[in-house]
Amino acid sequence: MIRVKDVSVSFGSRILFEGVNLSFDQGNRYGLIGANGAGKSTFMKILVGDFEATTGTVTIAPDLRVGVLRQDHYQYDDFTVLDTVLMGHPELWKVMKERERLYALPEMTEEEGMLVGELESTFADMDGYSAEYFAAELLEGLGIPVEKHNDLMSSMIGGFKLRVLLAQVLFGRPDILLLDEPTNHLDLDTIRWLENFLLAHKGTMVIISHDRHFLNTVCTHMVDVDYKQITMFTGNYDYFVAASTLAREQLLADNARNMDKIAELKEFVARFSANKSKAKQATSRQKQIDKIEIQEVRPSSRVAPYIKFTTQQKLGQQVVSLDGINKSFDDLHVLKDVRLDITGGDKVAVIGVNGIGKTTLLNVMLGELTPDAGTVTWGKSAQPSYFAQDHNEVIPKNTTVYEWLRSFDEQADEQTIRSILGRMLFSKNEVHKSTEVLSGGETARLMLAKMLLLQGNVLILDEPTNHLDLESIDALTTALSEFEGSVIFVSHARQLVTDVANRIVELTPTGVVDFVGSYDEYLAKRDALVNV
CATH class of the missing domain: 3.40.50.300 (P-loop containing nucleotide triphosphate hydrolases)
Structure with a gap:
């Protein structure tokens, strides 16, 4: 073909x-x-x-x-x-x-x-x-x-x-x-x-x-x-992940064994090359050394960020409550009588067709948008941290990676800022890179760096995997799965939703479906209802 x-x-x-x-x-x-x-x-x-x-x-x-x-x-x-x-x-x-x-x-x-x-x-x-x-x-x-x-x-x-x-x-x-x-x-x-x-x-x-x-x-x-x-x-x-990892480990192991063998043979040659009675043996060992192949181990272009979310304070039982939320834009009714109670330990995937109002729901929840009706009440211990979908609205073009991150905590020392940026793959002079020239993946990792710095106990993320490579998505998925606080996120990445969410909130034209359980369990129940 x-x-x-x-x-x-x-x-x-x-x-x-x-x-x-x-x-x-x-x-x-x-x-x-x-x-x-x-x-x-x-x-x-x-x-x-x-x-x-x-x-x-x-x-x-x-x-x-x-x-x-x-x-x-x-x-x-x-x-x-x-x-x-x-x-x-x-x-x-x-x-x-x-x-x-x-x-x-x-x-x-x-x-x-x-x-x-x-x-x-x-x-x-x-x-x-x-x-x-x-x-x-x-x-x-x-x-x-x-x-x-x-x-x-x-x-x-x-x-x-x-x-x-x-x-x-x-x-x-x-x-x-x-x-x-x-x-x-x-x-x-x-x-x-x-x-x-x-x-x-x-x-x-x-x-x-x-x-x-x-x-x-x-x-x-x-x-x-x-x-x-x-x-x-x-x-x-x-x-592929299993096979390629095994192949690389095998290559490194083979090289290590061959290096040990070469060292052993070289020692024999060094000791006995001048000894007439063992000169032939030394020559034979040298020929063996020449035949042993050390395979080239090229550096991988894959580098995964190190993401581990921590919290400044423990999260209580109440996270956020939405009571009768309505939101319209002119004649377009986006949110209609939304009622949700999210509690400590909930990891909520907000799903639904594009344009149904998922981002609007997060912005109303955070106070970025004022609802037409209804109330949003946050728990006293809740400290939300937000990953916005539109990076351009969040990161200005007239600063550097280091200065933008430091602006969220002026008391943080240089070592702390550099350490977080290093974990997000901004090394050495890259921390002084202009935000104007950042790629989509770099802006996404910089926004995750902000969340690491702020140490909120409620992580709210809107399409965080956009622009990230597979290694970064896997690292983020693991970090959110292991996070001890609550997570509320919108994502079209099935693996992220499957591995992280223990509660599914689907926005539909007829209202909100609130399901406690994994995404696979939710699909099984929904498909069963469709096939009845």
């Missing part, structure tokens, strides 16, 4: 990867993973054809149709949502437009009539008569209701535009799917739908994702960009 031969990429003296030889075979689903900056997006661009490798070639069989998820928000602004999806099958779209043109003619010539007959035959062969139904089904599965299907793309907000573009690439039923972060801007239910769709699709896929559960559910192979190499593993993400 896809053959990668001797591919290398370097920028000056910096090598991303070299000598890559891989085969992506029919029907397999490959997760393309690696730390931020390791080169996975560059490798995907090489597969797509948007970037030329320094050396090597990529070959895709010419008779195969390739679908690429492109995140161009504006390319289709003049088209309707439905037409944008239909354009995902260019050959079918061309036939459809020609049919429309011919049928719109006041009258047809004999030649045009014959052409219509040919087009109808081609249209039927392409399943054209069910095309609009299939496109609509994809859109609904991705959370775009029927009433929006004939709206112009220019009227859709960014996250929903990306859903339409995802529907577009899926509609084409390509032989090869190349997807870069397809779960971005999707809620948990829509991600579940996408997982099932991809599992049923027969084509070959290469997928970049930072969603561990998604990779485990969908992928049959992992393609790892690390150590300036790209290596393929059979199995899902969890299998």
